[in-house]
Amino acid sequence: MDFTVPALPYAKDALSPAMGAETLEYHYEKHHKGYMAKLKAALEGKPEASKTLEEVVRTSSGGVFNNAAQVWNHTFWWNSLKPGGGGAPPAGDVGDLIQGLGGWEKFRADWIEAGNNRFASGWVWLVLSGGKGKIITTPNAETPLTTDDVPLLTTDVWEHAYYLDHRNNRNAFLEVVCDKLLNWDFVAKNLAAAK
Ligand code: FE2
Numbered sequence: 001m002d003f004t005v006p007a008l009p010y011a012k013d014a015l016s017p018a019m020g021a022e023t024l025e026y027h028y029e030k031h032h033k034g035y036m037a038k039l040k041a042a043l044e045g046k047p048e049a050s051k052t053l054e055e056v057v058r059t060s061s062g063g064v065f066n067n068a069a070q071v072w073n074h075t076f077w078w079n080s081l082k083p084g085g086g087g088a089p090p091a092g093d094v095g096d097l098i099q100g101l102g103g104w105e106k107f108r109a110d111w112i113e114a115g116n117n118r119f120a121s122g123w124v125w126l127v128l129s130g131g132k133g134k135i136i137t138t139p140n141a142e143t144p145l146t147t148d149d150v151p152l153l154t155t156d157v158w159e160h161a162y163y164l165d166h167r168n169n170r171n172a173f174l175e176v177v178c179d180k181l182l183n184w185d186f187v188a189k190n191l192a193a194a195k
Pocket of ligand 1: 027031074156158160161
């Protein structure tokens with residue numbers, strides 16, 4: 001494994017004002033890279049270091065799992081956002097998938113509710129489960145990568161994801177993610193790869 005976090009897919013100020021540059025600075029530079037630094041410290045020089053990140057996530061436990069999964073989840077999170085994103089998905093495969101979940105307005109309400117109801121730290125996911133779209137949440141570092149579900153989109157609901165922009169208002173963060181940031185192109189790419 002290359003113990004390097006992928007570059008952000010946009011500039012740190014590119015999501016502003018929906019998500020401020022200071023959030024990206026801390027969340028990417030300190031949190032995301034911090035998980036990778038701890039993973040590197042735990043695995044470097046050991047046989048597991050020759051595995052891919054995905055293999056480590058799927059086969060580890062404890063602290064190694066937590067750091068590896070958080071590295072993978074965060075890369076997925078940055079790709080789940082884009083400047084000028086959010087709002088209803090475009091027609092086509094992604095539009096059909098969201099329609100299958102009751103349409104954009106229902107998806108938006110369910111995504112926000114799922115995020116608000118995830119106690120403490122965790123993640124909201126859109127996954128392909130048995131060929132159908134499904135919203136799930138996971139606690140802490142848990143990830144659908146360890147299951148048969150195919151992850152398509154995520155939102156990080158750890159407090160560090162929104163505190164600088166919204167203080168303790170997770171609901172306001174989830175609304176702005178839905179309305180201004182969700183990257184449907186990434187969902188389309190993941191959906192196409194799953195077929
Ligand atoms: Fe995070």
